Amino acid sequence: xxxxxxxxxxxxxxxxxxxxxxxxxxxxxxxxxxxxxxxxxxxxxxxxxxxxxxx
Numbered sequence: 001x002x003x004x005x006x007x008x009x010x011x012x013x014x015x016x017x018x019x020x021x022x023x024x025x026x027x028x029x030x031x032x033x034x035x036x037x038x039x040x041x042x043x044x045x046x047x048x049x050x051x052x053x054x055x
Contacts, residue, residue, distance in 0.1 A: 012020045043050065 012023075015023070
């Protein structure tokens with residue numbers, strides 16, 4: 001096994017804020033449901049209380 005030949009670099013090094021935002025956006029699913037970021041946050045873990053699936 002060989003050692004890496006280069007040093008470490010900061011994430012996004014050499015990119016503008018706009019370029020970094022675009023790269024992140026390109027890696028983010030755009031087909032998530034509207035409230036996916038809030039899904040399950042108030043759920044108590046009881047399967048009987050789980051919300052019904054939506055399409």
